[in-house]
Amino acid sequence: MLSPSDIVAxxxxxxxxxxxxxxxxxxxxxxxxAGVDQILVGDSLANTMLGYKxxxxxxxxxxxxxxxxxxRGAPNTxxxxxxxxxxxxxxxxxxxNARRFMDLGAASIKLEGTPAGxxxxxxxxxxxxxxxxxxxxxxxxxxxxxxxTEEEARAIEAAAKFTDDLGCFEMVLEHIPEELGxxxxxxxxxxxxxxxxxxxxxxxxxVMHDALGMHARKLPPFATKFVDMYALGVEGFKKYIDSVNxxx
Ligand code: KIV
Numbered sequence: 651m652l653s654p655s656d657i658v659a660x661x662x663x664x665x666x667x668x669x670x671x672x673x674x675x676x677x678x679x680x681x682x683x684a685g686v687d688q689i690l691v692g693d694s695l696a697n698t699m700l701g702y703k704x705x706x707x708x709x710x711x712x713x714x715x716x717x718x719x720x721x722r723g724a725p726n727t728x729x730x731x732x733x734x735x736x737x738x739x740x741x742x743x744x745x746x747n748a749r750r751f752m753d754l755g756a757a758s759i760k761l762e763g764t765p766a767g768x769x770x771x772x773x774x775x776x777x778x779x780x781x782x783x784x785x786x787x788x789x790x791x792x793x794x795x796x797x798x799t800e801e802e803a804r805a806i807e808a809a810a811k812f813t814d815d816l817g818c819f820e821m822v823l824e825h826i827p828e829e830l831g832x833x834x835x836x837x838x839x840x841x842x843x844x845x846x847x848x849x850x851x852x853x854x855x856x857v858m859h860d861a862l863g864m865h866a867r868k869l870p871p872f873a874t875k876f877v878d879m880y881a882l883g884v885e886g887f888k889k890y891i892d893s894v895n896x897x898x
């Protein structure tokens with residue numbers, strides 16, 4: 651399993667870092683068998699696994715179940731556990747929740763933005779932290795690209811540098827212009843993981859359901875579908891139904 655320092659070493663050697671979301675035992679096994687560097691148990695599971703519209707609709711109870719399943723399925727892969735909405739609302743709450751993830755086998759936690767005093771406190775307790783800048787789904791008013799105006803770009807860059815100085819080993823850069831992704835990647839020691847952050851980030855993350863084509867809905871502009879599991883699944887179910895009917 652790659653440790654946070656192994657992941658930083660990849661940046662230093664100019665190697666790319668692959669991260670994919672997974673949420674359950676079976677898909678975690680597949681991601682580990684494929685050799686992905688990191689699995690993110692994202693709070694996007696609110697949408698992909700539970701059918702909610704917003705990631706704000708889930709909390710620690712749901713996340714703990716899925717993080718535990720992924721850790722069981724991928725015991726040799728670096729699992730990043732996503733802090734759900736308000737689970738990091740103050741330093742002590744954040745630490746207590748992060749500790750629960752780490753005790754299940756997560757290797758690091760991810761949180762959105764710069765909640766006051768939280769990253770400092772987690773780092774003082776040796777919790778490896780992956781930051782998240784740009785589009786922040788837990789609090790965003792819309793899902794448009796962030797950092798298009800100079801003012802917004804400067805704020806994102808400042809937040810990225812701030813979390814780098816606080817000792818985050820990694821940061822997700824979501825849906826920002828490519829040149830901003832490059833600038834931040836060049837300026838910080840942390841590993842930058844893009845999702846719609848352009849080609850210059852140190853690595854990339856995709857939501858598993860987009861990458862594997864697990865749903866019929868339109869993909870975000872920055873996502874690529876590598877296989878069509880939705881079509882395969884429907885076909886498989888139809889064959890099953892046909893086989894049941896054939897036995898009547
Ligand atoms: O929850 C999630 O899947 C994420 C990724 C989009 C980075 O935060």
